[in-house]
Amino acid sequence: MNQASNPMNPTDASVVSVPLYRLAHGRTGDKGNRSNISVIAWNPALWNVLVEQVTEARVAQQFALRHPSHVARYLLPNLQAMNFVIDEVLDGGVNDALNLDSHGKALSFLLLDITVAVPVDLQKYLVGPDH
Numbered sequence: 001m002n003q004a005s006n007p008m009n010p011t012d013a014s015v016v017s018v019p020l021y022r023l024a025h026g027r028t029g030d031k032g033n034r035s036n037i038s039v040i041a042w043n044p045a046l047w048n049v050l051v052e053q054v055t056e057a058r059v060a061q062q063f064a065l066r067h068p069s070h071v072a073r074y075l076l077p078n079l080q081a082m083n084f085v086i087d088e089v090l091d092g093g094v095n096d097a098l099n100l101d102s103h104g105k106a107l108s109f110l111l112l113d114i115t116v117a118v119p120v121d122l123q124k125y126l127v128g129p130d131h
Helices: 044-053 056-062 107-111 120-125
Strands: 015-019 024-031 034-041 070-076 081-087 115-119
Touching: 015 120, 024 107, 034 044, 034 107, 044 115, 044 120, 056 070, 056 081, 056 107, 115 120
Parallel strands: none
Antiparallel strands: 015 115, 024 034, 034 081, 070 081
16 A cells, blocks of 8 residues: 555655545435535544545546536534535536436546545554555
8 A cells, every 4th residue: 555645745654545435435416517425434533534635626626627617515524424516517417418427426436536645543444455
């Protein structure tokens, strides 16, 4: 597993760099040309890492090829979850999109693929195999 002080600069042995799906799961919904993606921590111990690193700016960057007009993040700390509302990413929405995923159900997988730096002491809460 790569080690990183932040997800883009692997230099610090006190953190590991992993995909977001090792920390959280997600679910996607839609309304018109707007996607709604939830991110829910697998373990409450990972919540602060999610809040610090899974930001509106990171999500906008991850969806840049889809040209979102706006990204809003809503925190639900009692559930260790967050909800992202991403505007203009569904190619017009269900009735207008010509793609196979007009509801954008697969977009949670795009979000869960971003890289997150996790302190080594929280590594025990990650799901999935170490690579």
